[in-house]
Amino acid sequence: MPAPLTPTALLTALRAEGVTVVEHPGWRANNRNHKGRWGPVHGVMIHHTVTSGTTGSVSLCFKGHSTLPGPLCHGVIAKDGTVHLVGNGRANHAGSGDGDVLRAVVAQTAAPAPDENDTDGNTHFYGFECVNLGDGKDPWTAAQLEAMVRVSAALCRAHGWSARSVIGHKEWTRAKIDPRGFTMSAFRTRVTARLTGRTPEPTPAKPALHPFPGTAWFRKAPTSPVVTAMGRRLVAVGCSAYAQGPGPRWTDADRASYAQWQRKLGYTGADADGWPGPTSWTALKVPYTPSTP
Incomplete structure (x- = not known):
């Protein structure tokens, strides 16, 4: 025993x-x-x-x-x-x-x-x-x-x-x-x-959070699951200008919602224009989302 x-x-x-x-x-x-x-x-x-x-x-x-x-x-x-x-x-x-x-x-x-x-x-x-x-x-x-x-x-x-x-x-x-x-x-x-005593082949780890795609990427009005994931995070933190959605295509509602998030972080004026930047994106903690165009 x-x-x-x-x-x-x-x-x-x-x-x-x-x-x-x-x-x-x-x-x-x-x-x-x-x-x-x-x-x-x-x-x-x-x-x-x-x-x-x-x-x-x-x-x-x-x-x-x-x-x-x-x-x-x-x-x-x-x-x-x-x-x-x-x-x-x-x-x-x-x-x-x-x-x-x-x-x-x-x-x-x-x-x-x-x-x-x-x-x-x-x-x-x-x-x-x-x-x-x-x-x-x-x-x-x-x-x-x-x-x-x-x-x-x-x-x-x-x-x-x-x-x-x-x-x-x-x-x-x-x-x-x-x-x-x-x-x-x-x-x-x-x-x-x-x-x-054997070492297994490491499995590449999937990042927990999605890396910042770049402001220029958003200015092209992309259609991507990343936009949906971002919108869901904006809704979760109480920054929503969506009448419906969010969805995969970047729209004025996404930009308006993101501007709310920037203001919530303390940004004002041109710094709260709704275009994502690296600092505000990191703070939003968008989960990693595959299949980005």
Whole structure:
């Protein structure tokens, strides 16, 4: 029966894998063991926090809240790749999930899609909350993803598991969507590479935000999905002169809406003429949109 690592053994495993670790005061005794068993452990579960900022996220995961007491995981993985340990023992992170998934994890086989919530995951999984809004737009930094891979590999190595023992919360129960923004299959490929010493071919990352197309591009009255994406962002920030739309073709309504945005940023006169510039465009945070003419 795989017993959970002791706090000292966990620290040793993480640091041996090259992880930067911060010990939150009191983490070694912070657990929910009085509510149920902790162990045997069979895998690692990856989550996103739906929060921003390291300090607040760590505090929340250590203490929990009125309806879900902490710890909410064993470690919080920050954007800079630092792993903040907040709990040791049973933690409120996995909740109920599919027993068939657990059996697949134990057998080191491909897990089925979850369709039941009949098994307590808090007993059997280490949990790591990774700081991300979980909206599909908040970017995952290279340092954070690498730390997530190393944490997973460290625990797999310590227990003699393969990457099949690493799952996302959404693979445990269909009631959850985390982690969002990357695929767990690609993540497990990286964990396998870490465990075997092979380096996978990197997948080019799609930028989170769309680069500024240039003022001259807008002056040509383009028809492009980028114009639609920009218009939607203008509506979202409360700067809309649209009677309908926005749509893909640049119109006077787009220019009038953009002028509202420029004035909202504090521009006046000719600087608020509705023609996008690099600074106001960056501040608008238009999501990356493919198929630009």
